[in-house]
């Protein structure tokens with residue numbers, strides 16, 4: 001059960017929405033941070049290069065004005081300034097041999113000798129790595145009037161520290177942000193789909209019990225397509241409900257109006273048969289009329305009974321009744337029908353069970369259940385009727401080893417006029433069980449069914465003991 005629910009989750013719209021929202025959110029946030037990182041990196045490189053070039057221009061102007069002595073004096077004068085003393089400075093002759101070098105202490109790890117092998121070029125940046133290739137020395141060169149080369153550079157350490165900090169901060173911010181995105185996404189999806197869930201809830205309630213047609217899906221008042229859908233759906237429910245009520249009341253009215261003519265028809269057939277004046281084919285026809293009018297009368301009575309019970313008009317003649325007696329009477333009533341189908345009816349009753357009930361109605365309930373049990377059990381089958389006490393309740397079980405009821409039919413067999421797919425070949429109107437349910441409920445009891453297709457069915461009635 002749990003596994004099935006878990007397997008269903010990835011197929012739900014809520015999950016799919018959350019999933020795609022989270023993916024898009026995560027990609028957008030990652031891209032944003034990536035762009036921010038690249039922008040920061042480019043800005044820092046540009047700043048470092050600008051600083052180096054400014055220093056290079058400054059030293060070049062020293063050299064131009066006062067030659068080598070002024071250049072050295074200029075470098076010595078700026079040693080106290082941390083802004084200026086951080087630069088590497090090299091003066092090389094035309095053959096690129098080092099003539100003068102100013103090396104800040106943090107640059108010891110670089111292979112400065114390599115510069116003699118790297119021909120300087122105006123506008124070109126030389127990059128010297130340290131031993132670990134983590135930090136680079138970025139050097140720019142300027143040609144002096146006498147053909148000498150002046151080189152100024154600074155390392156990437158400061159830039160690297162800032163970028164490492166930024167990366168650390170990003171991981172620190174990005175993970176909670178991802179979590180927030182996923183949680184926010186699932187919350188939003190859950191909220192947005194709540195009207196759909198209400199809709200599903202109402203539809204499944206209606207599919208199980210037509211009485212739920214009176215229910216309405218709560219209006220989300222969101223002013224969007226979902227509100228429109230729910231309004232339309234509620235309107236449709238109302239229409240179906242009205243239609244069903246009209247259908248029921250028309251059926252009740254027809255049943256009511258037909259009862260008297262059918263009774264008259266039956267009386268006339270009985271009288272004609274009793275007079276003995278009709279013989280041969282005429283007599284046969286009258287006998288058939290009598291039989292059919294009895295069936296019609298039974299149907300009309302069932303419709304009227306249900307309608308009376310539903311509208312609360314049914315009158316129960318309650319008195320102390322023995323359950324055992326009712327069961328035996330019903331068994332006797334159906335003994336002949338069961339024998340014809342070669343079905344055995346086994347009765348197992350507890351004799352001391354008494355109810356305060358309408359014995360005719362309880363008999364009617366039992367008769368309906370036994371009638372169904374025989375009807376839906378193939379030849380040579382078995383029917384059991386059992387009664388027993390369960391605390392302050394009497395339990396009646398009518399069981400058979402017949403065709404059974406499919407799981408999809410079980411919630412609907414109690415509906416008026418509902419007939420299972422497999423029972424279409426049998427006679428019936430789909431009224432018996434609705435009557436059973438309503439009569440038992442009027443007696444403050446309840447009825448349940450357990451059934452497996454192909455194995456049989458068992459109907460359980462629970463009634464309060466007297």
Ligand code: ADP
Nearest residue numbers: 372373376413419420423428429430431432433
């Ligand atoms: P009807 O018997 O006239 O069809 P009911 O209201 O008595 O109507 O029963 C409704 C439906 O429940 C039946 O059509 C049948 O599909 C199913 N049913 C009732 N009792 C049994 C049973 N004992 N075995 C199998 N199916 C049953």
